[in-house]
Structure formats: C-alpha cells, structure tokens
Amino acid sequence: MRRMAILTGAVLLAGALLTAPAQAEPYKILVFSKTAGFRHDSIPAGVQAIRDLGAGNGFTVNHTEDGAAFTASNLAQYKAVVFLNTTGDVLNATQQTAFESYIKGGGGFAGVHSAADTEYDWPFYGGLVGAYFRSHPATQQAQVKVEDRAHASTGHLPATWTRTDEWYNYRTNPRPDLHVLATLDEGSYSGGDMGDHPTSWCQPYQGGRSWYTGGGHTIASYGEPAFRTHLLGGIHYAAGVSKADCRPENDYTRLLDTTTGWKQAGPGGFAYADGTLSSSGGMGLYWYQAREFSSYSLKLDWKLTGDDNSGVFIGFPAGDDPWSAVNNGYEVQIDATDAPDKTTGAIYGFKEPDIAARDTALNPPGEWNTFELLVQGERLQVFLNGVKINDFTNTDPARSLAQGHIGLQNHGDADHVSFRNVRIKAAGSGPRQGQITGVGGKCVDVNGANPADGTKIQLWTCNGTAAQAWTLPGDGTIRALGKCMDVKGGATANGTPVQVWTCNGADAQKWTAQANGSLRNPQSNRCLDASGGSSADGTQLIIWDCHSGFNQKWTLP
The missing domain is CATH 3.40.50.880 (Class I glutamine amidotransferase (GATase) domain)
Structure with missing residues (x-):
C-alpha cells in the first residue's frame, strides 16, 4: 500500500531499472x-x-x-x-x-x-x-x-x-x-x-x-x-530460470477452495474463478473473518500483470475498515519497484527485505510467486519462493503479530493482482528447516558436507547446500545430513569443539534457543560460539560461557 507522494516519472523509471528482475540470458x-x-x-x-x-x-x-x-x-x-x-x-x-x-x-x-x-x-x-x-x-x-x-x-x-x-x-x-x-x-x-x-x-x-x-x-x-x-x-x-518454493509441504489447511469465511472491506473487490482471486478497484481488503490466527505458517501464491501494487496484511483486529489493518496490523508488500522499505518482501514502512536475496528469488510479472509468512509470537519471517528475504520482530506495543486476522489487498483500478492456494498451519506442527546464520552473516556448515561422525561444524559463506540445511524437529536437537549437532565427547569445558554425530538422545546433542539469540547446551550450560569471534570461512564452532556477544548470536530457520 502506498502512503507516500507520487514520485516523478524519472525516479520511478530508475527504481524499475534497479529492482526489476532481469530476463534470463540464453x-x-x-x-x-x-x-x-x-x-x-x-x-x-x-x-x-x-x-x-x-x-x-x-x-x-x-x-x-x-x-x-x-x-x-x-x-x-x-x-x-x-x-x-x-x-x-x-x-x-x-x-x-x-x-x-x-x-x-x-x-x-x-x-x-x-x-x-x-x-x-x-x-x-x-x-x-x-x-x-x-x-x-x-x-x-x-x-x-x-x-x-x-x-x-x-x-x-x-x-x-x-x-x-x-x-x-x-x-x-x-x-x-x-x-x-x-x-x-x-x-x-x-x-x-x-x-x-x-x-x-x-x-x-x-x-x-x-x-x-x-x-x-x-x-x-x-x-x-x-x-x-x-x-x-x-x-x-x-535450470534456475523460474523460481519456486520446492521445500516439503505437509499438513496445511487450505483457506481458498471456496470464498466461505472471506469478506471484502472497503471499495473494489476480487472475482473468484477456478480457485483464483483476481483484483479490481480499491483501496480495499479481502480478509478472512472466520477466525484469528496465532503462531502460524501462512503460504499463498500471487501474480502481478505488470508494475502493480498489492500486499498481504496480518495481525490486525476484525473490522470492515481496511485502514484498520493498515493502522493496527502489518503489511508484507508486493510491488518490486517501490522504495526499499515498501518493495516486495518489505514489512511496509518498517523493514526492507534483503534486496539481493529478494531479486534472486523473484519471478517477474506474469509469473506466479509463493510467499511463506512464518509468524512465531512477535517474530515474522518472510520467504519468497523458498528463500528467506526478511526477518522482523514487532516492538510496537500498539500492534501485535501474536494474534490477528489475515487479508489480501486490492490496491486500486490500475493495480492487478491474482492470488491462489492460500493455506495455513500452526507454526509448531512440523520441523523447522533452513539455514542457521551467525557472525558476519555466515552460515553454520558441516565441513565438506561430510556426514561422517566427528566432522567439524564451522562457519562458512552461505551457499544453499545440504551442508547448511538444518532441521529443528522440536526435540531439542539440530540436524543436518541425517546427523545431530553434538558437543565432542559430551565434554563441558570451554572451547570444546562442536561436531556432527549419530543422533543418540544424549544431552550433548540438545540445544535451547535463548531470548537473546544464543543457543545454550543444557548439559554444559554453555553456548554455541564462533571460536575467537572470527567470521572467517572454516571457523570452528565451540561451546563457551554464555556472554551475549555477537559471536553467540544465531538466527534460526
């Protein structure tokens, strides 16, 4: 939703040239x-x-x-x-x-x-x-x-x-x-x-x-x-020319097989045919009034016809005034040529996305894209075609992501957007999967993608490989390549290396996420640490006294 003065044609053109996805070369x-x-x-x-x-x-x-x-x-x-x-x-x-x-x-x-x-x-x-x-x-x-x-x-x-x-x-x-x-x-x-x-x-x-x-x-x-x-x-x-969210997807409830439970707020609206909503007019909001949601994964598919504007609203109270969603909830924007904090993947007006990651993941107008909006308490993570492009935590006491409705925006006569396959599941119903990032934006990595017992766990430049694909199944373990993140030998001393090892249920393989972003091993009461505070590729991960420093801050999937 645009809440800013209309830019000059020259500035709009510059924005389009900077952010529009490039056509695939031969x-x-x-x-x-x-x-x-x-x-x-x-x-x-x-x-x-x-x-x-x-x-x-x-x-x-x-x-x-x-x-x-x-x-x-x-x-x-x-x-x-x-x-x-x-x-x-x-x-x-x-x-x-x-x-x-x-x-x-x-x-x-x-x-x-x-x-x-x-x-x-x-x-x-x-x-x-x-x-x-x-x-x-x-x-x-x-x-x-x-x-x-x-x-x-x-x-x-x-x-x-x-x-x-x-x-x-x-x-x-x-x-x-x-x-x-x-x-x-x-x-x-x-x-x-x-x-x-x-x-x-x-x-x-x-x-x-x-x-x-x-x-x-x-x-x-x-x-x-x-x-x-x-x-x-x-x-x-x-070939990587068309992007898609091809992660496993199970146990979602579909919300758009019919329009039951949905209601239009404000002007304009959506036509529904063949499982697809197509917008007209605005500025309005098509919202799911049947229930509120808390701690969920919301997935939906969307497509623009050109340089159009739309968005997905979450965390707002019930009501037939679309501006209530603007003033009390949050919008995940859809408009790739707008300003950085108002572009596709932005938390509109609050936090811009990782533009480079967004541009890599984005399909151009005329093609479908998939959003996942993962809400866990007051934290919102945005995934575009399976790639994480934003991570936002609400600190505004007047708003809350923890509970609220969801809605789809029809922005205006000149903006045309379609939505399909809106589906949702509780955020806790299934393992969390993805990269774990730390100091310097580097990824937690299994050395050489080697699943052998004893292979060191290190920092490495994020590359999307299986060596950096971690699963948090909800039992306290952190897993990759079929093995568990493990404190070597079950030791508890400062500096003990962290490795992969066959999952065995031991406390040396248990990790607890702390509010300050650290990961604590309850057996040793020490935290996962990038040795020496280094962000260099190959830096060994160890356990160390918890101190809330930058080399003990981890972003989980």
Missing part, C-alpha cells in the same frame, strides 16, 4: 536418453519437443546417449540435464561422481517418466529423482490432481488435468521428503495402488535443483500443448 541444457533396459519409442519425439521448446524459449539443446559426456568440464556448460526416458545402469562410477559434483555445485536435473526406472544402485540418484519405479498398469486415461498451481510446470493447468499416459506406481511415496506438484486420482483409472499417489514433484537437492514428471511414456505426450508446457516449466525450474 543458456544450454543437455538431454540424456541412454537406455540399458526397456527403450521407449517416444524418445525421438521427446528430444524433438525439447529442441522445439528451446528454440522458442532461449535455450540450446544438446542431446546424447553417451555417458562419456558426464565429465566436470563438459557438464559445466549446462544449466540443467534432462534424463529423458533413461532406463537401467547408464553411468559408470566416474561419470556418477562427475554428475554428483555438478548437482552439488548448483546444477539442475529434470527427470521424465522412466528416469525413475534408472540407476537403482546409486543412492545419490535415488534421492535426486525422488522415487523409483515399481510397476504400471496399461496405458489409459486418468485424472491428475494439480496441488501446486504456482510452479512453472503446473501453473498453467486446471485443478484437474485429464490426459492419457502410462501411470507409474512407485516403490515409495516421496511426499515426506520433497514438494509434490501433482497426484493421480486412483479412482479415475485402473491399476493405481499407492493411495496417496504423487506423479510430479520438485526439490532443492544438495545444492542443486530437481524436477520430475511421471508423464511422457507415449509419443502423443510430446504433441500435447499442456504437457509440453509442463515439461518446459520443469526445465525452467531445473
């Missing part, structure tokens, strides 16, 4: 279709479809069935590698190592159909593709239920997508470990036996990105406009 992808088992007759059609998509969307396609292409130097030229109906054991150990390094270095993977019928004895690949093939019934028509209608690969689809393909049953359900985009309605066809049956998903994976679709068995698939766009969106995500 890039290259590698399509790999080697088979060591069943060979799909649709492979040539798939290769040609991807070539056609590249020609119209700014990327060049190289195609190979030679595993020798998997070297560090060759893979470095590609933003993504597509495994197109691969089967069996297609890479040797040296080639596998090169591909692992490529992904860990920020590369992208897109798997199509029988990419899930590939490399059963390679654990890294099993995690990357998400699930392995088990069986399939005859090719037939089925209904696909689209869960994420913001991702580039599914945002164009209706809530129910009816198409014909060969529908895989998988050995495991991947939902707990990644982000499901679409599922199969097993009542719409014969032979599905998973119950909850994901068929397309995405995930950040060990520093890179992974996307998979179960479609693509038939030649006809690659002539379907909707499937081609589905495939294009998956490639765009894998």
Whole structure:
C-alpha cells in the first residue's frame, strides 16, 4: 500500500531499472536418453519437443546417449540435464561422481517418466529423482490432481488435468521428503495402488535443483500443448530460470477452495474463478473473518500483470475498515519497484527485505510467486519462493503479530493482482528447516558436507547446500545430513569443539534457543560460539560461557 507522494516519472523509471528482475540470458541444457533396459519409442519425439521448446524459449539443446559426456568440464556448460526416458545402469562410477559434483555445485536435473526406472544402485540418484519405479498398469486415461498451481510446470493447468499416459506406481511415496506438484486420482483409472499417489514433484537437492514428471511414456505426450508446457516449466525450474518454493509441504489447511469465511472491506473487490482471486478497484481488503490466527505458517501464491501494487496484511483486529489493518496490523508488500522499505518482501514502512536475496528469488510479472509468512509470537519471517528475504520482530506495543486476522489487498483500478492456494498451519506442527546464520552473516556448515561422525561444524559463506540445511524437529536437537549437532565427547569445558554425530538422545546433542539469540547446551550450560569471534570461512564452532556477544548470536530457520 502506498502512503507516500507520487514520485516523478524519472525516479520511478530508475527504481524499475534497479529492482526489476532481469530476463534470463540464453543458456544450454543437455538431454540424456541412454537406455540399458526397456527403450521407449517416444524418445525421438521427446528430444524433438525439447529442441522445439528451446528454440522458442532461449535455450540450446544438446542431446546424447553417451555417458562419456558426464565429465566436470563438459557438464559445466549446462544449466540443467534432462534424463529423458533413461532406463537401467547408464553411468559408470566416474561419470556418477562427475554428475554428483555438478548437482552439488548448483546444477539442475529434470527427470521424465522412466528416469525413475534408472540407476537403482546409486543412492545419490535415488534421492535426486525422488522415487523409483515399481510397476504400471496399461496405458489409459486418468485424472491428475494439480496441488501446486504456482510452479512453472503446473501453473498453467486446471485443478484437474485429464490426459492419457502410462501411470507409474512407485516403490515409495516421496511426499515426506520433497514438494509434490501433482497426484493421480486412483479412482479415475485402473491399476493405481499407492493411495496417496504423487506423479510430479520438485526439490532443492544438495545444492542443486530437481524436477520430475511421471508423464511422457507415449509419443502423443510430446504433441500435447499442456504437457509440453509442463515439461518446459520443469526445465525452467531445473535450470534456475523460474523460481519456486520446492521445500516439503505437509499438513496445511487450505483457506481458498471456496470464498466461505472471506469478506471484502472497503471499495473494489476480487472475482473468484477456478480457485483464483483476481483484483479490481480499491483501496480495499479481502480478509478472512472466520477466525484469528496465532503462531502460524501462512503460504499463498500471487501474480502481478505488470508494475502493480498489492500486499498481504496480518495481525490486525476484525473490522470492515481496511485502514484498520493498515493502522493496527502489518503489511508484507508486493510491488518490486517501490522504495526499499515498501518493495516486495518489505514489512511496509518498517523493514526492507534483503534486496539481493529478494531479486534472486523473484519471478517477474506474469509469473506466479509463493510467499511463506512464518509468524512465531512477535517474530515474522518472510520467504519468497523458498528463500528467506526478511526477518522482523514487532516492538510496537500498539500492534501485535501474536494474534490477528489475515487479508489480501486490492490496491486500486490500475493495480492487478491474482492470488491462489492460500493455506495455513500452526507454526509448531512440523520441523523447522533452513539455514542457521551467525557472525558476519555466515552460515553454520558441516565441513565438506561430510556426514561422517566427528566432522567439524564451522562457519562458512552461505551457499544453499545440504551442508547448511538444518532441521529443528522440536526435540531439542539440530540436524543436518541425517546427523545431530553434538558437543565432542559430551565434554563441558570451554572451547570444546562442536561436531556432527549419530543422533543418540544424549544431552550433548540438545540445544535451547535463548531470548537473546544464543543457543545454550543444557548439559554444559554453555553456548554455541564462533571460536575467537572470527567470521572467517572454516571457523570452528565451540561451546563457551554464555556472554551475549555477537559471536553467540544465531538466527534460526
């Protein structure tokens, strides 16, 4: 919401040039279709479809069935590698190592159909593709239920997508470990036996990105406009061109399957169709009057048509005056070309976002974005497409984030915004996941991403890898790479190093967050500390007498 004088055209233009996301430059992808088992007759059609998509969307396609292409130097030229109906054991150990390094270095993977019928004895690949093939019934028509209608690969689809393909049953359900985009309605066809049956998903994976679709068995698939766009969106995500929140997402309650519980305050309004709200007029607020919320994770998808203005209001009392939300709550702004404290991701008028992180995460007008607003007491963290871009704590006694309503702004006649899939869950219902940052803005890091017992925990420049992906499951432990943050040997002396170790329930692996930002180990009654107050890469983390200094302040997910 703008509460400032209209800027001159020159200043507005400068702001747009500084903050508008850049268009993707031309890039290259590698399509790999080697088979060591069943060979799909649709492979040539798939290769040609991807070539056609590249020609119209700014990327060049190289195609190979030679595993020798998997070297560090060759893979470095590609933003993504597509495994197109691969089967069996297609890479040797040296080639596998090169591909692992490529992904860990920020590369992208897109798997199509029988990419899930590939490399059963390679654990890294099993995690990357998400699930392995088990069986399939005859090719037939089925209904696909689209869960994420913001991702580039599914945002164009209706809530129910009816198409014909060969529908895989998988050995495991991947939902707990990644982000499901679409599922199969097993009542719409014969032979599905998973119950909850994901068929397309995405995930950040060990520093890179992974996307998979179960479609693509038939030649006809690659002539379907909707499937081609589905495939294009998956490639765009894998290549890092389109951003998305692909963290696991479970146990949310949907608030926008219907407009029940919602009410317009003030002028203008929203039209509702196909699960989507589209704004008109203003200045108004569409607010959820059915209940107030406290300590929650609110997720929602939004899209602008151009240089438009909107926002999400939280923490305000019930009432039909939209200015009550302005004066008593907080707005998370949507408008990428406004002033820093009034731009997308800002707590409007109170705290600007991390602009560099925001610009990296932001999709441009015409594309969907996803917000997570994580409210824990008076603390509000803002995530854009899975990237944390703001962290704000309310200190105004006249306002409170701890309890209140939520609302979506329709700003005015010239501003057009759409919202989809508003969903919410209690903040405590599920583990917290993400980076832990400390002195110098550096991240808590497992040395070399090595999960072996005894590997040191250190400070390192934040890089988004699995070595810096921590989980707080709510039992007092802090975990990464399947291991726990541990005080070496269970010692209690000042200077004892902190390491990763197999989780065992010991008090040496328990940590308690303090109000001043420190993390206290209750066994030793000492705090997690960056040794010597250094912020240099590789600084060992230790325990030390709690003193509230800068090298004992940690920002948790």
